[in-house]
Amino acid sequence: MAERAAQLAGAQGIEVIRATDSAEIAAAMDLLLDRRQQKIFILSGDGTVQAVVDRLVSLPADVPQPQLLVLGGGRSNVTAGDLGGRGDVLSKLETALQRWRDGAALGVEVRHVLRIEQPPAPARHGFFLAAGLVDYAIRTCHSDREKGSGTLRAGSAATLWSLLKLVLPAMLGQYKPPLDDLRIEVPGRKVLAKPARLLIVTTLQKRQGLFNPYAEEGLGALRFTAVGARGMGFWARLPLIVTGRFTRDMDVRHGYLSGRCDALRVLRLSSYTLDGEEFDIDPARPVTIRAGSRLTFLTL
Known part of the structure; x- marks a missing residue:
């Protein structure tokens, strides 16, 4: 190509x-x-x-x-x-x-753009940040691709195969991925009752297709979803999360926080991926994610 x-x-x-x-x-x-x-x-x-x-x-x-x-x-x-x-x-x-x-x-x-700040390190910029379970899944896919060149390692089905190997044992309770216990602080919103094990943040609009894992709540340039729910309750609701269909009982008390904001703060974060690029950081220092500069894009 x-x-x-x-x-x-x-x-x-x-x-x-x-x-x-x-x-x-x-x-x-x-x-x-x-x-x-x-x-x-x-x-x-x-x-x-x-x-x-x-x-x-x-x-x-x-x-x-x-x-x-x-x-x-x-x-x-x-x-x-x-x-x-x-x-x-x-x-x-x-x-x-x-x-x-x-x-x-x-x-x-x-x-x-997303602006990720953790002083004194320089800020990083991108469009889609994943932490917790999504970060772990992305890194698993990267690791699998590096282990070989066959169809299930590097072919078109490689990502699906890697995710199935991760998700099925987790759903059955046979494997618990080592994930950060995150505290997510969003101005004007309540804090999750349990530590978050999944966080995604973006400035992309996600207006095409079914994948739109954000609630239509709040105002701001950032769209985010944080989940602290665990077990089969989480896996049963995953299709709802992925398509942005948050029900009334998917609230902070039950481990769900999603919507829009201009900035949020993350504590106890040790790693994340930004547009698929892996970053390991100091979990002792808080991370602030905010809306950064505006860039102009051409479209067809």
């Missing part, structure tokens, strides 16, 4: 920059920013988008921000999917290039 995308761009006389690691991504962004590039098309997975975003929000206020078209070239493509860049990405790239050549306008959407 990458080669075909490069051919499509090259046919329009557009420079193609390939970057395969963090150093190359940083160098590519520095080059484009030095040129004051106004539009950047990105074909990549979520981790690369996170690295690009982290670089952009570090720019001085007087440096113009480029507009980004994000097309999913990775495995999950959560960010691209929220911005209409998942599916037949080569066709979408061809359409975007055609519009650019013809001088036709692309759609524009603005998103806040």
Whole structure:
């Protein structure tokens, strides 16, 4: 796919920059920013988008921000999917290039980034943070892929296979993943009766498809869900959580806290993934997650 995308761009006389690691991504962004590039098309997975975003929000206020078209070239493509860049990405790239050549306008959407603060460490930025059970599941999938190259390790069914191996024993009570006991503090909201074992936070809108695991409650740029419920009660309600159908009894007293806010505070957090990238941190220091800078994205 990458080669075909490069051919499509090259046919329009557009420079193609390939970057395969963090150093190359940083160098590519520095080059484009030095040129004051106004539009950047990105074909990549979520981790690369996170690295690009982290670089952009570090720019001085007087440096113009480029507009980004994000097309999913990775495995999950959560960010691209929220911005209409998942599916037949080569066709979408061809359409975007055609519009650019013809001088036709692309759609524009603005998103806040997540800003994750744990002083004195530098803040990190991205779009989807997972902690607790979801973080553990993502790391399990990563670990399984590193162990081999077969269909169930690296193929299209690899993620589903890894999750089934994790979820089924957990549902049957045969395995308890080692998870942080998190305290989640959201201004104006009650605290969970039990420590949270699952936390997801995003600034993405999740307006497409059934996956929308957030309650429509409160105001703010962040969408979050924290769950302290355990056992079969949690697993039985998981389809409701995933689709955002929180019932009246899914409240803080029963271990559920979800909705919108502008910032939240997390205590006793030792690890999380941000757009699929793994981070291990000091659980003795609180973490604040808030809405950060606003970036402009191009859409089809």
